[in-house]
Amino acid sequence: MKTIIVYGTKYGCTKKCAEILTGYLEGDIDIVRIKNEKIDLEKYDNVIIGGSVYMGKIQKEIMRFCKKYKGKLMNKKVGIFISCYTSNDEEGFMESLFSKELLEHACIVTTVGGEMDYDKMNFVYRKMFQSLKKIDGFNEEFKEPELRILDIKKVAKAINKRASK
Numbered sequence: 736m737k738t739i740i741v742y743g744t745k746y747g748c749t750k751k752c753a754e755i756l757t758g759y760l761e762g763d764i765d766i767v768r769i770k771n772e773k774i775d776l777e778k779y780d781n782v783i784i785g786g787s788v789y790m791g792k793i794q795k796e797i798m799r800f801c802k803k804y805k806g807k808l809m810n811k812k813v814g815i816f817i818s819c820y821t822s823n824d825e826e827g828f829m830e831s832l833f834s835k836e837l838l839e840h841a842c843i844v845t846t847v848g849g850e851m852d853y854d855k856m857n858f859v860y861r862k863m864f865q866s867l868k869k870i871d872g873f874n875e876e877f878k879e880p881e882l883r884i885l886d887i888k889k890v891a892k893a894i895n896k897r898a899s900k
Contacts, residue, residue, distance in 0.1 A: 736762035737778060738894060742785035743769050743794030748818045748850045749787045752887060756783065756816075759891030769796040776804055781812045781894050786832075787849065788819035793832045801837060813841045814890050818849040818882070843893035848883040 738760055740753045750768065757764045767774060776782060786797040801808065815833065829844055838844055 736780050738762060738764045738781040738783060739774070739776070739779045740764065740766045740783040740785060741769050741774065741800060742766070743787065743797045744818075745787055745789060745794070748882075749785045751850070752816065752818050752847050752882065753783075753785050755882070755884065756785075756887050756891055759888050759895075761895045769794075769800050774800075774804070776807045776811065779811065781814070782808060783814040783816070783890065783894060785816045785818070788817055788832070791831070793817070801833060805834070805837065808837060809840055812894060813837070814894050815841050815844045816887070816890050817846045819846055820849060842896070843890055845886050845889060846883075847886045847890070848881050850882060 740756060742749045742753045744750045750766075753766050757766065762780075765779075784797065784801065786793040815829075815838070817829075817832070828846075829838055833844075
């Protein structure tokens with residue numbers, strides 16, 4: 736069984752998730768950060784797509800990958816994970832990021848939490864969070880995000896699961 740994890744990341748959290756995920760997957764695994772390179776999906780049985788969400792949007796390269804390889808993805812076992820604040824039960828969230836067809840085809844679609852790396856953030860994001868933390872009441876509601884390893888393991892379990900005969 737050969738699996739490729741293709742991911743997009745802004746500050747590195749999705750890369751970290753992909754690396755953690757490899758520890759739970761069976762078979763040969765390749766990890767590729769999506770840019771503009773061509774990917775030969777023919778040699779893979781499974782494709783895991785990972786991205787991060789900022790301001791309600793996923794990376795453009797993830798959207799381009801899904802559109803460009805849609806036909807090939809529909810003939811593969813696909814898993815999708817997103818690193819972000821949003822929980823798995825947020826209605827309509829995934830539908831705003833991926834096509835309905837791809838979501839229905841995937842064996843798992845989930846969020847895996849995230850991390851805030853303030854040192855890697857650009858000036859605008861860093862200032863925005865510093866300002867928000869000064870607002871009365873914000874800190875009572877705000878909880879630093881964290882990676883949910885159990886959800887990462889669920890992605891691996893779904894991909895590792897053999898088809899019923």
